Amino acid sequence: MCGIVGYTGRRPAAGILVEGLRRLEYRGYDSAGVAVQCGPDLRAVKRVGRVSQLARALDQERLEGCCGVGHTRWATHGRPTEANAHPHAAGQGRIAVVHNGIIENFAELRAELEERGVRFASETDTETIAHLIDEAYEGDLLDAVRRATEQVVGSYGLAVACSDEPGAIVATRRDSPLIVARGQDGCYVASDAIAMLDATRDVVVLEDGQAARLTADALELFDEAGGAIDPVITHIGWDLEVAEKGGYPDFMLKEIHEQPRVIRDTLAGRLVGGRLQIDELDLSPEELNLIDRVCVIACGTSLHAGLVAKELIEGWARIPTEVEAASEFRYRNPIVTPSTLVVAVSQSGETADTLAAIRDARVKGARVFGITNVLGSPVARESDGVIYTKANKEIAVASTKSFLGQVTSLCLLALLLAQAKGKLRMNQIRMLFGELADTAEQVEWVLGREEAVREAAEACVGATSALFVGRGMGAAIAREGALKLKEISYLHAEAYPAGEMKHGPIALIDEGFPVIAVATRGPVYDKVVSNMQESRARGARVIAIATEGDEDIRAHADHVIYIPKVRDAFSAITASVPLQLLARRIAVLRGCDVDQPRNLAKSVTVE
Structure with a gap:
């Protein structure tokens, strides 16, 4: 991982590759490189650090060819060094490979290759693929790539160039997203459509096992057996404007301010004739009524959206609901039956652990619904139904608008299950839907x-x-607030249900220690205030997220951030926004890069 781009056509490739890599910077990376066909040779330039450093190096190298591949790397095997940066070469530079994913049997493959006399220049798993392709090459790059990947166990999105086939790129994938397209001036391959969006909005999303051969004038697709297939075109509805800051100092703040639109777009068209309607889920009301258990699987921020969903589904639909990290779900033997609904939540739709958990659940016979932000992503394709969060492209690594889109979508799902189960009357559902829609305006107020x-x-x-605390819905919000602060400010933060403070965390508190309490008006308000008093008595500096008009809370907090009065069920939407703003502001004051925090990637496509 993390970003792939390739181009072949009639324009100089180096500039196109660099611009594509710039648009993929949001995914997080530690090095970047390109390989371009220059006359009879493939010439590579790689640098540790930002794409801007690579661009400066290319200004000196002046690679003039019209076909090449590029990559931004987030280190998995081997340190961030130029030797480990992509592209990786084999056959004395004849083959150049860029790769997203992870090769699980690379150690065995490397040992076998070394026994055959192959010498490695890097510590990476990717270099094994380059050498396998070189060994298999007999004048047909597509065939060589297919034969090489047959030996590979793991996930991959590959773009491969060969100096013996000028102007050609071969791309293939398994469990790692890859998109190909033909524009007016050539053909493109990328791990994300944003890299090619100024050339075309009509793209082909490769399926697992499929391959593509790109030349200046043609885009050919092949199935796993090598047979030619017709492309299925997907039109990208959003434009490059989402990848520009639009006057904001950083993408994170821009995306925080886009959240009211995300809520409105996610809810648009969902209440039809007074009833909730989510056709994409592809289950009848009768089938939904048979569901007797829900299991939400997710990672990171998406896991916290799942904790909110548990409160809502159990409260409204009265269906027992579990929330589990996808990375844990896949390595045990969970109890899943055909009457279990597994809800897989993933911003990118390509999270490796979540995809593996989906497959495990489907083998056990469960129905799987996906909640994702990316049209045609693996989570969307491998689920029985999907709700898209309508957040458009999210550039900042730390998720904000996608989180609120997920929470809004999970509110819809909880209401739909309550409707199917008959646990809420139709007038109640319409009232709740209206209040959910009102949160867009309330976020604007915040x-x-x-x-x-x-x-x-x-x-x-x-x-x-810092310590984040809350009760009930506030406990889930506190977890998300602590994660945001950790991610972008590098300030250690923990989150606990406020009632657990006396069972250990209170030992952390001394003079000036920040305690951030989600203390909105609700069923457990008095209990949270009591925990704030306990913290303040031990010298803590207490920051309260409180309901507008609650002047009494000022007696128990050093700082109060107000949000509009809202039903407790929807407080996760409104109360999360000031915590996002707080984390960002602290990070800015600490001199941190809020859009690209260290060691993190936007999309985690490996374990």
């Missing part, structure tokens, strides 16, 4: 009052650790 966030952030910037 975004217009950031002064309290700035004051609270300045009080936290010098801390070394």
Whole structure:
């Protein structure tokens, strides 16, 4: 991982590759490189660090060819060095490979290759693929790639060039997304459509095992057996404007401010004739009524959206609901039956652990619904039904608008299950849907009052650790707030249900220690206030997320950030926004890169 781009056509390739890599920077990476066909040779330039450093090196090298591949790497096997950066070469530079994914049997393959006299230049798993392709090459690059990947166990998205086949690129994938397209001036391959969006909006999403051969004038597709197939065109509805900051200082703040639109877009057209309607889920009301258990599987921020879903599904539909990290679900023997609904939540739709968990659940006979932001992503294709979060492209690594899109989508799912089970009357569902729609305007209210966030952030910037607490829905919100702070400010943070403080975490508190409490008006308000008092008595600096009009809370907090009054069920939407703003502001004050935090990638396509 992390980003692939390739081009062959009638224009100089180096500039196109660099621009494509720039658009993939949001995914997180530690090095970048390109290989371009220049006359009879493939010439590679690689640099550790930003794409801008690669661009400066290319200004000196002046690679003039019109066919090449590029990559931004997030280190898995081997340190971030130029030797480990992609593209990787074999056959004295005859083959150049860029790769997303992970080769699980690379150690065995490497040992076998070394026994045959192959010498490796890197520590990576990817280089084994380059040498396998070189060994298999007999004048047909497509055939060589197919024969090489037959020996590979693991996931891969590959783009391969060969100096013996000028102007050609072969691409193939398994469990790692890859997109190909033909524009007016040539053909493109990328791991994300944003890399080629100025050339064309009509793309082909490769399926597992499929391959493509790209030349300046043709795009050919092949199935796993090598037979030619017709392309299935997907039209990209969003444009490059989503990849520009639009006057904001960073993408994260821009995307936080886009959240009201995400809520509105996700809800559009879902209430038809007074009833909830989500046709994409492809289950009848009768089939939904047979569901007796829900299991939400996800990772990271998406896992916290799942915790919100548990509260809603059990509260409204009265269906027992479990929430589990997908990475744990896949390595045990979970109890899953045909009457279990597995809900897989993934911003990118390509999270490796979540995909593996989906496959395990389907083998056991469960129905699987996906919640994702990416049209045609693996999660969408491998689920029985899908709800798209309508967040459009999210550039900042730390998820904000996708999280709110997920929570909004899971609110819809919980209401739909309650409707199918007859646990809520239709007038109740219409009322709840209306209140859910109102949260878009309430988020706008929060975004217009950031002064309290700035004051609270300045009080936290010098801390070394922080504690987030809440009860009920507030506990799930606290977990997401702590994760955001960790991700982008590198300030250690933990989240606990507030009632657990006396069982250990309170030992952390000393003078000036930040405690961020989700203390909105709700069933457990008084209990949270009591926990705030306990913290303050031990010297903590307490920051409260509170309901507008609650002046009493000021007696128990050093800083108060107000949000509009909202039903407790929807507080995850409104209360998450000031925590996003707080984390971002602290990170900015600490001099951190809020869009591309260290060691993180936007899409985690390996374990």
